[in-house]
Amino acid sequence: MLSTTPTFSDIKRTHQRISKYIFETPVLTSANLDKVAGCNVFFKCENFQKVGAFKMRGAANKIFAYRPEERMSGFACHSSGNHGQAVAMAARLAGSKAYVVMPKNTTKPKIDAVVSYGAEVVLCEPNEGARSETCKKIANETGAIQVHPFDDYEIIAGQGTAAKELIEQIENLDAIVIPVGGGGLAAGTALVAHYIDPLLDIYLSEPKEVDDTYQSLRAGKIIPNKTANTIADGLRTTIGEKNFEVLKEHVEDCFTVTEEEIISAMKLVYERMKIVIEPSCAVPFAALLKNKENFSGKNVGIILTGGNVDLSKLPF
Protein backbone atom coordinates (compact mmCIF):
# COMPACT_ATOMS: atom_id res chain seq x y z
CA MET A 1 0.00 0.00 0.00
CA LEU A 2 1.47 3.37 -1.01
CA SER A 3 2.44 5.52 1.96
CA THR A 4 4.00 8.41 0.04
CA THR A 5 3.23 10.41 -3.10
CA PRO A 6 3.05 7.96 -6.04
CA THR A 7 6.12 7.86 -8.30
CA PHE A 8 5.83 7.36 -12.05
CA SER A 9 6.64 3.67 -11.53
CA ASP A 10 3.79 3.44 -9.03
CA ILE A 11 1.37 4.93 -11.53
CA LYS A 12 2.56 2.65 -14.33
CA ARG A 13 2.12 -0.36 -12.01
CA THR A 14 -1.34 0.96 -11.10
CA HIS A 15 -2.32 1.19 -14.74
CA GLN A 16 -1.23 -2.41 -15.36
CA ARG A 17 -3.09 -3.59 -12.27
CA ILE A 18 -6.43 -2.01 -13.16
CA SER A 19 -6.32 -2.32 -16.95
CA LYS A 20 -8.58 -5.36 -17.09
CA TYR A 21 -11.16 -3.74 -14.83
CA ILE A 22 -11.51 -0.41 -16.65
CA PHE A 23 -12.09 0.81 -20.19
CA GLU A 24 -9.54 2.76 -22.19
CA THR A 25 -12.04 5.51 -22.87
CA PRO A 26 -12.13 7.31 -26.23
CA VAL A 27 -11.03 10.89 -26.86
CA LEU A 28 -13.59 12.89 -28.85
CA THR A 29 -13.16 16.17 -30.67
CA SER A 30 -15.54 18.67 -32.26
CA ALA A 31 -14.51 21.07 -35.01
CA ASN A 32 -17.46 23.18 -33.97
CA LEU A 33 -16.39 23.49 -30.33
CA ASP A 34 -12.79 24.09 -31.39
CA LYS A 35 -14.05 27.13 -33.24
CA VAL A 36 -16.00 28.30 -30.18
CA ALA A 37 -12.99 27.76 -27.90
CA GLY A 38 -10.29 29.10 -30.24
CA CYS A 39 -8.09 26.04 -29.65
CA ASN A 40 -8.03 22.28 -30.29
CA VAL A 41 -9.92 20.56 -27.50
CA PHE A 42 -9.52 16.84 -26.78
CA PHE A 43 -12.30 15.48 -24.57
CA LYS A 44 -11.29 12.35 -22.65
CA CYS A 45 -14.63 10.60 -22.17
CA GLU A 46 -14.61 9.15 -18.66
CA ASN A 47 -18.40 9.50 -18.81
CA PHE A 48 -18.09 6.28 -20.89
CA GLN A 49 -16.00 4.62 -18.12
CA LYS A 50 -17.41 1.65 -16.15
CA VAL A 51 -20.08 2.90 -13.70
CA GLY A 52 -20.10 6.09 -15.79
CA ALA A 53 -17.20 7.89 -14.07
CA PHE A 54 -13.40 8.02 -13.63
CA LYS A 55 -13.93 7.01 -9.97
CA MET A 56 -13.78 3.40 -11.15
CA ARG A 57 -10.03 3.79 -11.70
CA GLY A 58 -9.17 4.75 -8.13
CA ALA A 59 -11.58 2.30 -6.51
CA ALA A 60 -10.29 -0.59 -8.61
CA ASN A 61 -6.71 0.32 -7.78
CA LYS A 62 -7.36 0.58 -4.05
CA ILE A 63 -9.25 -2.71 -3.86
CA PHE A 64 -6.90 -4.74 -6.07
CA ALA A 65 -3.87 -3.33 -4.21
CA TYR A 66 -4.88 -5.73 -1.41
CA ARG A 67 -4.04 -9.42 -1.63
CA PRO A 68 -7.02 -11.77 -2.02
CA GLU A 69 -6.84 -12.88 1.63
CA GLU A 70 -6.90 -9.23 2.75
CA ARG A 71 -10.04 -8.59 0.68
CA MET A 72 -12.08 -11.28 2.51
CA SER A 73 -13.88 -8.93 4.90
CA GLY A 74 -14.94 -6.54 2.19
CA PHE A 75 -14.77 -2.78 1.74
CA ALA A 76 -16.75 0.16 3.11
CA CYS A 77 -17.19 3.73 1.93
CA HIS A 78 -19.58 6.61 2.24
CA SER A 79 -20.78 8.36 -0.88
CA SER A 80 -23.94 9.73 -2.38
CA GLY A 81 -22.55 9.43 -5.86
CA ASN A 82 -19.99 7.93 -8.19
CA HIS A 83 -17.46 6.78 -5.57
CA GLY A 84 -20.08 4.49 -4.01
CA GLN A 85 -20.90 2.94 -7.38
CA ALA A 86 -17.21 2.51 -8.16
CA VAL A 87 -16.43 0.79 -4.85
CA ALA A 88 -19.48 -1.47 -5.28
CA MET A 89 -18.44 -2.47 -8.80
CA ALA A 90 -14.73 -2.90 -8.02
CA ALA A 91 -15.50 -4.99 -4.91
CA ARG A 92 -17.78 -7.21 -6.96
CA LEU A 93 -15.05 -7.72 -9.56
CA ALA A 94 -12.70 -8.66 -6.69
CA GLY A 95 -15.26 -11.10 -5.28
CA SER A 96 -15.50 -8.99 -2.11
CA LYS A 97 -18.42 -7.57 -0.22
CA ALA A 98 -19.03 -3.80 -0.33
CA TYR A 99 -20.87 -1.62 2.21
CA VAL A 100 -21.88 1.77 0.88
CA VAL A 101 -23.10 4.34 3.40
CA MET A 102 -25.49 6.82 1.76
CA PRO A 103 -27.37 9.77 3.26
CA LYS A 104 -31.10 9.11 3.77
CA ASN A 105 -32.04 11.80 1.26
CA THR A 106 -30.15 10.14 -1.62
CA THR A 107 -32.40 9.68 -4.67
CA LYS A 108 -33.69 6.19 -5.43
CA PRO A 109 -31.91 5.82 -8.81
CA LYS A 110 -28.54 6.41 -7.07
CA ILE A 111 -29.31 3.83 -4.38
CA ASP A 112 -30.58 1.38 -7.02
CA ALA A 113 -27.37 1.76 -9.02
CA VAL A 114 -25.20 0.83 -6.02
CA VAL A 115 -27.49 -2.10 -5.16
CA SER A 116 -27.40 -3.28 -8.79
CA TYR A 117 -23.62 -3.65 -8.46
CA GLY A 118 -24.18 -6.01 -5.56
CA ALA A 119 -23.31 -3.75 -2.61
CA GLU A 120 -25.13 -3.44 0.69
CA VAL A 121 -26.47 0.08 1.15
CA VAL A 122 -26.60 1.50 4.70
CA LEU A 123 -28.61 4.70 5.05
CA CYS A 124 -27.61 7.39 7.57
CA GLU A 125 -28.47 10.95 8.53
CA PRO A 126 -27.57 13.40 5.78
CA ASN A 127 -24.53 15.06 7.34
CA GLU A 128 -20.78 14.57 7.09
CA GLY A 129 -20.40 13.41 10.72
CA ALA A 130 -23.09 10.73 10.48
CA ARG A 131 -21.65 9.51 7.17
CA SER A 132 -18.11 8.99 8.40
CA GLU A 133 -19.20 7.59 11.78
CA THR A 134 -21.55 5.07 10.19
CA CYS A 135 -18.81 4.01 7.80
CA LYS A 136 -16.28 3.64 10.65
CA LYS A 137 -18.79 1.63 12.70
CA ILE A 138 -19.35 -0.81 9.83
CA ALA A 139 -15.61 -1.18 9.37
CA ASN A 140 -15.16 -1.92 13.08
CA GLU A 141 -18.00 -4.44 13.18
CA THR A 142 -17.25 -6.30 9.96
CA GLY A 143 -13.53 -5.84 9.44
CA ALA A 144 -14.25 -4.13 6.11
CA ILE A 145 -11.49 -1.86 4.81
CA GLN A 146 -12.52 1.78 4.41
CA VAL A 147 -11.98 3.31 0.96
CA HIS A 148 -11.58 7.08 1.06
CA PRO A 149 -12.82 8.84 -2.08
CA PHE A 150 -9.73 11.01 -2.64
CA ASP A 151 -7.32 11.55 0.28
CA ASP A 152 -5.42 8.33 -0.41
CA TYR A 153 -2.29 7.64 -2.49
CA GLU A 154 -3.75 4.53 -4.16
CA ILE A 155 -6.82 6.51 -5.18
CA ILE A 156 -4.65 9.35 -6.49
CA ALA A 157 -2.53 6.89 -8.51
CA GLY A 158 -5.67 5.24 -9.92
CA GLN A 159 -7.29 8.50 -11.00
CA GLY A 160 -3.98 9.57 -12.57
CA THR A 161 -4.29 6.81 -15.14
CA ALA A 162 -6.99 8.78 -17.00
CA ALA A 163 -4.47 11.52 -17.81
CA LYS A 164 -1.78 8.92 -18.58
CA GLU A 165 -4.08 7.39 -21.20
CA LEU A 166 -5.01 10.81 -22.59
CA ILE A 167 -1.35 11.79 -22.99
CA GLU A 168 -0.65 8.45 -24.69
CA GLN A 169 -3.66 8.86 -27.00
CA ILE A 170 -3.02 12.49 -28.01
CA GLU A 171 0.48 13.66 -28.86
CA ASN A 172 1.59 17.23 -28.27
CA LEU A 173 -0.90 18.35 -25.68
CA ASP A 174 -0.04 21.80 -24.35
CA ALA A 175 -2.40 21.81 -21.38
CA ILE A 176 -4.98 19.77 -19.51
CA VAL A 177 -7.89 21.35 -17.67
CA ILE A 178 -9.58 19.35 -14.92
CA PRO A 179 -12.23 19.92 -12.29
CA VAL A 180 -11.21 19.76 -8.64
CA GLY A 181 -13.37 18.62 -5.73
CA GLY A 182 -11.55 16.46 -3.19
CA GLY A 183 -8.60 16.39 -5.56
CA GLY A 184 -8.11 12.70 -6.41
CA LEU A 185 -8.26 13.27 -10.16
CA ALA A 186 -6.52 16.63 -9.89
CA ALA A 187 -3.53 15.30 -7.94
CA GLY A 188 -3.25 12.18 -10.11
CA THR A 189 -3.33 14.25 -13.29
CA ALA A 190 -0.80 16.78 -11.98
CA LEU A 191 1.63 14.00 -11.02
CA VAL A 192 1.31 12.17 -14.33
CA ALA A 193 1.87 15.35 -16.33
CA HIS A 194 4.84 16.26 -14.15
CA TYR A 195 6.43 12.83 -14.74
CA ILE A 196 5.69 12.47 -18.47
CA ASP A 197 5.99 16.03 -19.70
CA PRO A 198 6.88 18.80 -17.25
CA LEU A 199 6.06 21.38 -19.94
CA LEU A 200 2.43 20.25 -20.04
CA ASP A 201 0.43 22.82 -18.07
CA ILE A 202 -2.22 21.61 -15.64
CA TYR A 203 -5.08 23.98 -14.89
CA LEU A 204 -7.68 23.33 -12.22
CA SER A 205 -11.24 24.58 -12.37
CA GLU A 206 -13.98 24.79 -9.80
CA PRO A 207 -17.35 26.44 -9.25
CA LYS A 208 -17.01 29.93 -7.72
CA GLU A 209 -19.51 28.83 -5.08
CA VAL A 210 -17.13 26.16 -3.73
CA ASP A 211 -13.74 27.67 -4.53
CA ASP A 212 -11.82 26.03 -1.67
CA THR A 213 -8.92 24.98 -3.88
CA TYR A 214 -8.62 28.43 -5.44
CA GLN A 215 -8.58 29.98 -1.95
CA SER A 216 -6.30 27.30 -0.52
CA LEU A 217 -3.68 27.67 -3.26
CA ARG A 218 -3.56 31.41 -2.61
CA ALA A 219 -3.45 31.03 1.19
CA GLY A 220 -0.91 28.20 1.11
CA LYS A 221 -3.12 26.14 3.42
CA ILE A 222 -6.48 24.41 3.14
CA ILE A 223 -9.45 26.80 3.41
CA PRO A 224 -12.64 24.69 3.65
CA ASN A 225 -15.74 25.44 1.61
CA LYS A 226 -18.39 27.42 3.43
CA THR A 227 -21.29 26.31 1.22
CA ALA A 228 -22.17 23.45 -1.10
CA ASN A 229 -24.29 25.69 -3.26
CA THR A 230 -23.42 24.48 -6.77
CA ILE A 231 -25.06 22.38 -9.45
CA ALA A 232 -21.70 20.60 -9.85
CA ASP A 233 -22.46 18.07 -7.12
CA GLY A 234 -19.22 16.17 -7.62
CA LEU A 235 -17.16 19.22 -6.65
CA ARG A 236 -18.73 20.28 -3.33
CA THR A 237 -16.06 18.57 -1.22
CA THR A 238 -13.11 20.43 0.25
CA ILE A 239 -9.68 19.48 -1.09
CA GLY A 240 -7.90 16.63 0.75
CA GLU A 241 -4.53 16.99 2.48
CA LYS A 242 -2.50 14.56 0.38
CA ASN A 243 -4.14 16.08 -2.69
CA PHE A 244 -3.35 19.65 -1.71
CA GLU A 245 0.31 18.82 -1.14
CA VAL A 246 0.58 17.64 -4.76
CA LEU A 247 -1.43 20.49 -6.26
CA LYS A 248 0.65 23.16 -4.47
CA GLU A 249 3.67 21.93 -6.41
CA HIS A 250 2.39 21.00 -9.81
CA VAL A 251 -0.45 23.15 -11.14
CA GLU A 252 -0.34 26.29 -13.21
CA ASP A 253 -3.50 27.97 -11.94
CA CYS A 254 -7.03 27.39 -10.69
CA PHE A 255 -9.96 29.01 -12.53
CA THR A 256 -13.39 29.58 -11.05
CA VAL A 257 -16.68 29.71 -12.95
CA THR A 258 -20.23 30.79 -12.19
CA GLU A 259 -23.26 28.51 -12.16
CA GLU A 260 -24.49 30.12 -15.39
CA GLU A 261 -21.17 29.46 -17.08
CA ILE A 262 -21.31 25.81 -16.00
CA ILE A 263 -24.83 25.32 -17.36
CA SER A 264 -24.03 27.08 -20.61
CA ALA A 265 -20.89 24.94 -21.19
CA MET A 266 -22.83 21.79 -20.28
CA LYS A 267 -25.51 22.60 -22.85
CA LEU A 268 -22.88 23.23 -25.54
CA VAL A 269 -21.39 19.77 -24.95
CA TYR A 270 -24.81 18.04 -25.15
CA GLU A 271 -25.81 19.95 -28.28
CA ARG A 272 -22.60 19.87 -30.23
CA MET A 273 -20.91 16.67 -29.05
CA LYS A 274 -24.09 14.62 -28.51
CA ILE A 275 -22.88 13.15 -25.25
CA VAL A 276 -24.34 13.02 -21.76
CA ILE A 277 -22.21 14.62 -19.01
CA GLU A 278 -22.70 15.59 -15.38
CA PRO A 279 -22.62 19.27 -14.41
CA SER A 280 -19.18 18.75 -12.74
CA CYS A 281 -17.81 17.74 -16.15
CA ALA A 282 -18.75 21.04 -17.68
CA VAL A 283 -16.65 23.05 -15.22
CA PRO A 284 -13.27 22.69 -17.00
CA PHE A 285 -14.81 23.47 -20.39
CA ALA A 286 -16.55 26.50 -18.90
CA ALA A 287 -13.18 27.58 -17.46
CA LEU A 288 -11.51 27.16 -20.85
CA LEU A 289 -14.19 29.28 -22.57
CA LYS A 290 -13.79 31.96 -19.90
CA ASN A 291 -9.99 32.07 -20.23
CA LYS A 292 -9.55 31.63 -23.97
CA GLU A 293 -6.47 33.84 -24.09
CA ASN A 294 -4.53 31.22 -22.10
CA PHE A 295 -5.21 28.51 -24.68
CA SER A 296 -5.36 30.28 -28.04
CA GLY A 297 -4.36 27.86 -30.85
CA LYS A 298 -3.12 25.26 -28.36
CA ASN A 299 -3.90 21.56 -27.93
CA VAL A 300 -5.92 21.28 -24.74
CA GLY A 301 -7.10 18.10 -23.02
CA ILE A 302 -10.23 18.09 -20.89
CA ILE A 303 -11.18 15.13 -18.75
CA LEU A 304 -14.96 14.64 -18.83
CA THR A 305 -15.30 13.06 -15.43
CA GLY A 306 -18.69 11.35 -15.53
CA GLY A 307 -22.14 10.99 -17.05
CA ASN A 308 -24.38 10.02 -14.14
CA VAL A 309 -27.05 12.67 -14.22
CA ASP A 310 -30.79 12.79 -13.63
CA LEU A 311 -31.97 13.29 -17.21
CA SER A 312 -35.40 14.45 -16.09
CA LYS A 313 -33.73 17.41 -14.36
CA LEU A 314 -31.36 18.81 -16.96
CA PRO A 315 -30.80 22.51 -16.19
CA PHE A 316 -31.67 23.63 -19.72
Place this chain on the structure above:
Amino acid sequence: MLSTTPTFSDIKRTHQRISKYIFETPVLTSANLDKVAGCNVFFKCENFQKVGAFKMRGAANKIFAYRPEERMSGFACHSSGNHGQAVAMAARLAGSKAYVVMPKNTTKPKIDAVVSYGAEVVLCEPNEGARSETCKKIANETGAIQVHPFDDYEIIAGQGTAAKELIEQIENLDAIVIPVGGGGLAAGTALVAHYIDPLLDIYLSEPKEVDDTYQSLRAGKIIPNKTANTIADGLRTTIGEKNFEVLKEHVEDCFTVTEEEIISAMKLVYERMKIVIEPSCAVPFAALLKNKENFSGKNVGIILTGGNVDLSKLPF
Protein backbone atom coordinates in the same frame (compact mmCIF):
# COMPACT_ATOMS: atom_id res chain seq x y z
CA MET B 1 -24.79 10.48 -62.03
CA LEU B 2 -26.03 7.00 -61.13
CA SER B 3 -29.15 5.98 -63.03
CA THR B 4 -29.43 2.42 -61.73
CA THR B 5 -29.03 0.64 -58.39
CA PRO B 6 -25.48 1.31 -57.11
CA THR B 7 -23.00 -1.54 -57.57
CA PHE B 8 -20.32 -2.30 -54.98
CA SER B 9 -17.83 -0.37 -57.12
CA ASP B 10 -20.17 2.61 -57.10
CA ILE B 11 -20.35 2.52 -53.31
CA LYS B 12 -16.58 2.18 -52.94
CA ARG B 13 -16.13 5.14 -55.28
CA THR B 14 -18.71 7.06 -53.24
CA HIS B 15 -16.84 6.37 -50.03
CA GLN B 16 -13.59 7.66 -51.54
CA ARG B 17 -15.33 10.74 -52.89
CA ILE B 18 -16.91 11.79 -49.58
CA SER B 19 -14.23 10.61 -47.15
CA LYS B 20 -12.72 14.05 -46.65
CA TYR B 21 -16.13 15.61 -46.00
CA ILE B 22 -17.38 13.14 -43.37
CA PHE B 23 -16.12 11.57 -40.14
CA GLU B 24 -15.39 7.89 -39.75
CA THR B 25 -17.66 7.69 -36.71
CA PRO B 26 -16.76 5.46 -33.74
CA VAL B 27 -18.51 2.23 -32.79
CA LEU B 28 -19.43 2.09 -29.10
CA THR B 29 -20.41 -0.90 -26.98
CA SER B 30 -21.89 -1.33 -23.51
CA ALA B 31 -21.47 -4.52 -21.46
CA ASN B 32 -24.54 -3.43 -19.57
CA LEU B 33 -26.76 -3.12 -22.63
CA ASP B 34 -25.35 -6.38 -24.03
CA LYS B 35 -26.71 -8.06 -20.91
CA VAL B 36 -30.09 -6.37 -21.34
CA ALA B 37 -30.23 -7.38 -25.02
CA GLY B 38 -28.81 -10.88 -24.70
CA CYS B 39 -26.37 -10.30 -27.55
CA ASN B 40 -23.31 -8.20 -28.45
CA VAL B 41 -24.49 -4.84 -29.73
CA PHE B 42 -22.24 -2.53 -31.78
CA PHE B 43 -23.59 1.00 -31.98
CA LYS B 44 -22.34 2.93 -35.01
CA CYS B 45 -22.47 6.53 -33.79
CA GLU B 46 -23.72 8.62 -36.70
CA ASN B 47 -25.05 10.99 -34.06
CA PHE B 48 -21.38 12.10 -33.96
CA GLN B 49 -21.34 12.62 -37.75
CA LYS B 50 -20.98 16.14 -39.22
CA VAL B 51 -24.27 18.05 -38.77
CA GLY B 52 -25.16 15.35 -36.21
CA ALA B 53 -26.61 12.78 -38.62
CA PHE B 54 -25.78 10.19 -41.32
CA LYS B 55 -27.61 12.42 -43.83
CA MET B 56 -24.28 14.20 -44.37
CA ARG B 57 -23.02 11.14 -46.27
CA GLY B 58 -25.74 11.14 -48.91
CA ALA B 59 -25.84 14.91 -49.32
CA ALA B 60 -22.06 15.12 -49.71
CA ASN B 61 -22.10 12.34 -52.29
CA LYS B 62 -24.90 13.89 -54.32
CA ILE B 63 -23.33 17.33 -54.37
CA PHE B 64 -19.76 16.23 -55.07
CA ALA B 65 -20.98 13.86 -57.81
CA TYR B 66 -21.42 17.02 -59.90
CA ARG B 67 -18.47 18.67 -61.58
CA PRO B 68 -17.51 22.11 -60.19
CA GLU B 69 -19.03 23.90 -63.20
CA GLU B 70 -22.31 22.05 -62.67
CA ARG B 71 -22.43 23.13 -59.02
CA MET B 72 -22.37 26.85 -59.90
CA SER B 73 -26.12 27.46 -59.57
CA GLY B 74 -26.34 25.77 -56.21
CA PHE B 75 -28.62 23.14 -54.71
CA ALA B 76 -32.16 23.14 -53.34
CA CYS B 77 -34.03 20.80 -51.04
CA HIS B 78 -36.98 20.78 -48.70
CA SER B 79 -36.57 19.45 -45.19
CA SER B 80 -37.54 20.30 -41.65
CA GLY B 81 -34.65 18.31 -40.27
CA ASN B 82 -31.29 16.70 -40.85
CA HIS B 83 -31.38 16.54 -44.66
CA GLY B 84 -31.63 20.32 -44.81
CA GLN B 85 -28.63 20.74 -42.52
CA ALA B 86 -26.67 18.17 -44.52
CA VAL B 87 -27.37 19.82 -47.88
CA ALA B 88 -26.48 23.21 -46.39
CA MET B 89 -23.17 21.92 -45.00
CA ALA B 90 -22.21 19.88 -48.08
CA ALA B 91 -23.01 22.78 -50.41
CA ARG B 92 -20.86 25.08 -48.32
CA LEU B 93 -17.96 22.62 -48.48
CA ALA B 94 -18.43 22.53 -52.26
CA GLY B 95 -18.44 26.32 -52.43
CA SER B 96 -22.03 26.26 -53.73
CA LYS B 97 -25.15 28.05 -52.65
CA ALA B 98 -27.90 26.06 -50.89
CA TYR B 99 -31.62 26.84 -50.71
CA VAL B 100 -33.46 24.96 -47.98
CA VAL B 101 -37.26 25.05 -48.03
CA MET B 102 -38.66 24.62 -44.51
CA PRO B 103 -42.28 24.59 -43.31
CA LYS B 104 -43.31 27.78 -41.50
CA ASN B 105 -43.85 25.88 -38.24
CA THR B 106 -40.24 24.65 -38.05
CA THR B 107 -38.66 25.46 -34.69
CA LYS B 108 -36.15 28.30 -34.54
CA PRO B 109 -33.14 26.15 -33.51
CA LYS B 110 -33.62 24.02 -36.64
CA ILE B 111 -33.82 27.08 -38.87
CA ASP B 112 -30.81 28.61 -37.11
CA ALA B 113 -28.76 25.44 -37.66
CA VAL B 114 -29.37 25.54 -41.43
CA VAL B 115 -28.61 29.27 -41.57
CA SER B 116 -25.41 28.72 -39.55
CA TYR B 117 -24.19 26.41 -42.32
CA GLY B 118 -24.61 29.27 -44.77
CA ALA B 119 -27.81 28.23 -46.55
CA GLU B 120 -30.70 30.45 -47.56
CA VAL B 121 -33.88 29.32 -45.80
CA VAL B 122 -37.19 29.73 -47.65
CA LEU B 123 -40.28 29.24 -45.49
CA CYS B 124 -43.47 27.71 -46.92
CA GLU B 125 -46.86 26.41 -45.81
CA PRO B 126 -46.50 23.30 -43.66
CA ASN B 127 -47.70 20.66 -46.11
CA GLU B 128 -46.01 18.28 -48.52
CA GLY B 129 -47.44 19.95 -51.64
CA ALA B 130 -46.25 23.43 -50.66
CA ARG B 131 -42.81 22.08 -49.76
CA SER B 132 -42.13 20.34 -53.04
CA GLU B 133 -43.69 23.12 -55.15
CA THR B 134 -41.64 25.81 -53.40
CA CYS B 135 -38.52 23.77 -53.91
CA LYS B 136 -39.31 23.19 -57.61
CA LYS B 137 -40.02 26.89 -58.10
CA ILE B 138 -36.65 27.85 -56.60
CA ALA B 139 -34.93 25.31 -58.82
CA ASN B 140 -36.65 26.71 -61.92
CA GLU B 141 -35.87 30.31 -61.04
CA THR B 142 -32.25 29.87 -59.95
CA GLY B 143 -31.08 26.81 -61.84
CA ALA B 144 -30.34 25.11 -58.50
CA ILE B 145 -30.21 21.31 -58.59
CA GLN B 146 -32.81 19.61 -56.39
CA VAL B 147 -31.48 17.11 -53.85
CA HIS B 148 -34.04 14.49 -52.89
CA PRO B 149 -33.63 13.18 -49.32
CA PHE B 150 -33.82 9.47 -50.17
CA ASP B 151 -35.31 8.44 -53.54
CA ASP B 152 -32.03 8.91 -55.40
CA TYR B 153 -29.24 6.46 -56.23
CA GLU B 154 -26.44 8.84 -55.23
CA ILE B 155 -28.11 9.41 -51.86
CA ILE B 156 -28.57 5.65 -51.37
CA ALA B 157 -24.89 5.04 -52.20
CA GLY B 158 -23.83 7.78 -49.78
CA GLN B 159 -25.91 6.50 -46.88
CA GLY B 160 -24.60 2.98 -47.55
CA THR B 161 -21.10 4.08 -46.56
CA ALA B 162 -22.12 4.08 -42.88
CA ALA B 163 -22.73 0.31 -42.99
CA LYS B 164 -19.58 -0.18 -45.08
CA GLU B 165 -17.54 1.49 -42.34
CA LEU B 166 -19.31 -0.48 -39.61
CA ILE B 167 -18.60 -3.80 -41.36
CA GLU B 168 -14.95 -2.76 -41.79
CA GLN B 169 -14.70 -1.69 -38.13
CA ILE B 170 -16.36 -4.76 -36.58
CA GLU B 171 -15.55 -8.24 -37.86
CA ASN B 172 -18.06 -11.07 -37.74
CA LEU B 173 -21.29 -9.15 -37.54
CA ASP B 174 -24.29 -11.47 -37.81
CA ALA B 175 -26.95 -8.82 -38.32
CA ILE B 176 -27.54 -5.09 -38.67
CA VAL B 177 -30.75 -3.42 -37.50
CA ILE B 178 -31.64 -0.06 -39.00
CA PRO B 179 -34.57 2.32 -38.91
CA VAL B 180 -36.50 2.96 -42.11
CA GLY B 181 -38.26 6.17 -43.11
CA GLY B 182 -37.82 7.12 -46.75
CA GLY B 183 -35.31 4.31 -47.03
CA GLY B 184 -32.04 5.99 -48.05
CA LEU B 185 -30.07 4.47 -45.19
CA ALA B 186 -32.03 1.22 -45.34
CA ALA B 187 -31.43 0.64 -49.06
CA GLY B 188 -27.77 1.67 -48.83
CA THR B 189 -27.18 -0.67 -45.88
CA ALA B 190 -29.00 -3.57 -47.53
CA LEU B 191 -26.93 -3.19 -50.70
CA VAL B 192 -23.61 -2.94 -48.86
CA ALA B 193 -24.35 -6.02 -46.76
CA HIS B 194 -25.46 -7.93 -49.86
CA TYR B 195 -22.20 -7.08 -51.65
CA ILE B 196 -19.78 -7.60 -48.75
CA ASP B 197 -21.37 -10.49 -46.87
CA PRO B 198 -24.58 -12.02 -48.17
CA LEU B 199 -24.92 -13.98 -44.91
CA LEU B 200 -25.20 -10.77 -42.90
CA ASP B 201 -28.90 -10.31 -42.09
CA ILE B 202 -30.45 -6.86 -42.45
CA TYR B 203 -33.49 -6.10 -40.31
CA LEU B 204 -35.56 -2.97 -40.72
CA SER B 205 -37.45 -1.31 -37.89
CA GLU B 206 -40.15 1.33 -37.80
CA PRO B 207 -42.70 2.84 -35.47
CA LYS B 208 -46.01 0.92 -35.51
CA GLU B 209 -47.73 4.27 -36.10
CA VAL B 210 -45.97 4.75 -39.47
CA ASP B 211 -45.48 1.15 -40.59
CA ASP B 212 -45.57 1.81 -44.34
CA THR B 213 -42.49 -0.31 -45.06
CA TYR B 214 -43.78 -3.22 -42.99
CA GLN B 215 -47.10 -3.04 -44.87
CA SER B 216 -45.45 -2.46 -48.25
CA LEU B 217 -43.11 -5.46 -47.93
CA ARG B 218 -46.10 -7.69 -47.17
CA ALA B 219 -48.26 -6.24 -49.97
CA GLY B 220 -45.45 -6.26 -52.53
CA LYS B 221 -46.20 -2.62 -53.38
CA ILE B 222 -45.86 0.73 -51.64
CA ILE B 223 -48.63 1.38 -49.09
CA PRO B 224 -48.33 5.02 -47.95
CA ASN B 225 -48.50 6.04 -44.28
CA LYS B 226 -51.89 7.26 -43.17
CA THR B 227 -50.61 9.24 -40.16
CA ALA B 228 -47.39 10.87 -38.97
CA ASN B 229 -48.22 10.21 -35.36
CA THR B 230 -44.84 9.17 -33.94
CA ILE B 231 -42.18 10.74 -31.78
CA ALA B 232 -39.62 9.36 -34.27
CA ASP B 233 -39.84 12.41 -36.52
CA GLY B 234 -37.17 11.16 -38.92
CA LEU B 235 -39.29 8.14 -39.87
CA ARG B 236 -42.64 9.70 -40.74
CA THR B 237 -41.98 9.62 -44.48
CA THR B 238 -43.30 6.88 -46.75
CA ILE B 239 -40.69 4.64 -48.36
CA GLY B 240 -39.34 5.80 -51.75
CA GLU B 241 -39.66 3.82 -54.97
CA LYS B 242 -35.98 3.21 -55.68
CA ASN B 243 -35.56 2.36 -52.00
CA PHE B 244 -38.44 -0.10 -51.95
CA GLU B 245 -37.06 -1.96 -54.99
CA VAL B 246 -33.83 -2.63 -53.07
CA LEU B 247 -35.48 -3.52 -49.77
CA LYS B 248 -37.84 -6.04 -51.42
CA GLU B 249 -34.78 -8.06 -52.47
CA HIS B 250 -32.35 -7.72 -49.62
CA VAL B 251 -33.87 -7.54 -46.15
CA GLU B 252 -34.69 -10.30 -43.72
CA ASP B 253 -37.67 -8.73 -41.98
CA CYS B 254 -39.19 -5.46 -40.77
CA PHE B 255 -40.05 -5.05 -37.08
CA THR B 256 -42.49 -2.51 -35.69
CA VAL B 257 -42.38 -0.94 -32.23
CA THR B 258 -44.75 1.13 -30.10
CA GLU B 259 -44.12 4.69 -28.96
CA GLU B 260 -43.56 3.44 -25.38
CA GLU B 261 -40.96 0.97 -26.60
CA ILE B 262 -39.17 3.73 -28.52
CA ILE B 263 -39.05 6.04 -25.49
CA SER B 264 -37.91 3.27 -23.17
CA ALA B 265 -35.07 2.23 -25.52
CA MET B 266 -34.08 5.88 -25.96
CA LYS B 267 -33.83 6.35 -22.21
CA LEU B 268 -31.68 3.23 -21.84
CA VAL B 269 -29.19 4.56 -24.40
CA TYR B 270 -28.95 7.96 -22.66
CA GLU B 271 -28.57 6.39 -19.21
CA ARG B 272 -26.24 3.53 -19.96
CA MET B 273 -24.24 4.76 -22.95
CA LYS B 274 -24.17 8.45 -22.01
CA ILE B 275 -24.86 9.64 -25.52
CA VAL B 276 -27.48 11.93 -27.02
CA ILE B 277 -29.68 10.38 -29.71
CA GLU B 278 -32.85 11.34 -31.55
CA PRO B 279 -36.03 9.30 -31.01
CA SER B 280 -35.67 7.80 -34.54
CA CYS B 281 -32.33 6.30 -33.43
CA ALA B 282 -33.94 4.36 -30.64
CA VAL B 283 -36.27 2.47 -32.99
CA PRO B 284 -33.80 -0.27 -34.06
CA PHE B 285 -32.65 -0.83 -30.48
CA ALA B 286 -36.28 -1.03 -29.34
CA ALA B 287 -36.90 -3.58 -32.11
CA LEU B 288 -33.89 -5.63 -31.02
CA LEU B 289 -35.10 -5.68 -27.40
CA LYS B 290 -38.57 -6.74 -28.54
CA ASN B 291 -37.24 -9.57 -30.72
CA LYS B 292 -34.37 -10.87 -28.60
CA GLU B 293 -34.87 -14.46 -29.73
CA ASN B 294 -33.71 -13.51 -33.24
CA PHE B 295 -30.39 -12.20 -31.95
CA SER B 296 -29.49 -14.35 -28.94
CA GLY B 297 -25.69 -14.47 -28.49
CA LYS B 298 -25.08 -12.85 -31.90
CA ASN B 299 -23.03 -9.82 -32.97
CA VAL B 300 -25.52 -7.16 -33.95
CA GLY B 301 -24.78 -3.75 -35.46
CA ILE B 302 -27.12 -0.82 -34.92
CA ILE B 303 -26.75 2.44 -36.79
CA LEU B 304 -27.54 5.35 -34.48
CA THR B 305 -28.73 7.73 -37.13
CA GLY B 306 -28.56 11.14 -35.48
CA GLY B 307 -28.43 13.25 -32.36
CA ASN B 308 -30.29 16.43 -33.23
CA VAL B 309 -32.95 16.61 -30.55
CA ASP B 310 -34.57 19.37 -28.51
CA LEU B 311 -32.98 18.66 -25.13
CA SER B 312 -35.58 20.71 -23.31
CA LYS B 313 -38.24 18.28 -24.54
CA LEU B 314 -36.82 14.83 -23.80
CA PRO B 315 -39.73 12.39 -23.42
CA PHE B 316 -38.53 11.06 -20.06
